[in-house]
Amino acid sequence: MGFYDIDDLRHKVDVGSRLGTRWSLSTSKPGHGVAALRDDDLERVWQSDGTQPHLVNIQFARRTALTHISIYLDHQRDDSYTPQVISVRAGTHYHDLVEVRKRTFNQPQGWRHFDLAKTDLSRDEEASDHEDSTSEAGSTQHKRASGGHRGEVIHANLVQLAVLHNHLSGKDTHVRGLKVWGPAPTARQPAPTTQKADAASLLRMLEADDDADEAADAPEPARAGLVDPLMERAMRMMR
Incomplete structure (x- = not known):
């Protein structure tokens, strides 16, 4: 599935x-x-100011499908401020958050990714940098190594990223970028507004005046047999 390829933005939003x-x-x-955390300028940085764990909370307006979380870390510049252990939790609200990923980093440099595929949630911790691959080949190798295709995305109203430990036991943390990704809508799953608009257009067509040449010449039973199924289909689309 394309939305599990980190660099393929055609299949994710x-x-x-x-x-x-x-x-x-x-x-x-x-x-x-x-x-600063959400700015695309990687010179800007979120710096915490308190005790660990340091938390980022992302609360969606509705239940949302999620594929990845991407975080930019720079050990070369941030040294002991660089996160070493990060946990990702998901749920409907703060009271029911469940850990879905946990990774330990060793002097990370650049974007690091948390794969939120549902079938892999049994893993306590990411043991490798497969998810940081920047090529389709790397993504394919990871699929083969894990026993096949990725599973379904997860859905959540709230996602929490928790920095549990920094390099060299640093107190506060630096994060230079954070993105949350989900699958892009597909052509096979039209948005509800588009589907309703198409249904309304079909209804208007069916309710048009009956004085067109072919309709006027057709026997009443034949016209009824044609229009009724179309009307039923339009009404189903409007629901």
Whole structure:
């Protein structure tokens, strides 16, 4: 599935930027909060200002399908501020969050990814950097190594990223970028508004005046046999 290829943006969308999504942090230094974390400028950084764990909360306006979380870490510049152990939790609200991923990093440099495929949730911790592959070949090798195709995406109203431990036991943390990805809508799954618009158009066509040449010449039973199934189909689409 294309939406499990990290670099293939044709099959995924940044669901963290959707209207109504709320971001919050456990703590932050002035000028180094949510805006800095979400900025595409990797020179900007979220810096926590408190005790661990350091939390990022992403609350969606509705139940949302999720495929990946991508985080940008820079050990070369951030040293002991760099996260070493990160947990990803998901649920409907704060009271029912469940850990779905946990990774330990060794001096990470660049984007690191958390695969949220449902079939892999039994793993306690990511033991390798397969998910950080930047090629389709790497993605294919990981599928083969894990026994086949990836499973279904997970759905959640709330996602929480928790920095549990920093390199060199650092107190506060630095994160330079964070993206939350979900599958893009497909042509086989039209948006409800588009489907209803098509149904309304069909109804208008069926309710058009009956003085067209072919309709006027057709016997009444034949016309009824043609229109009734179309009307039923349009009404089903409108529901």
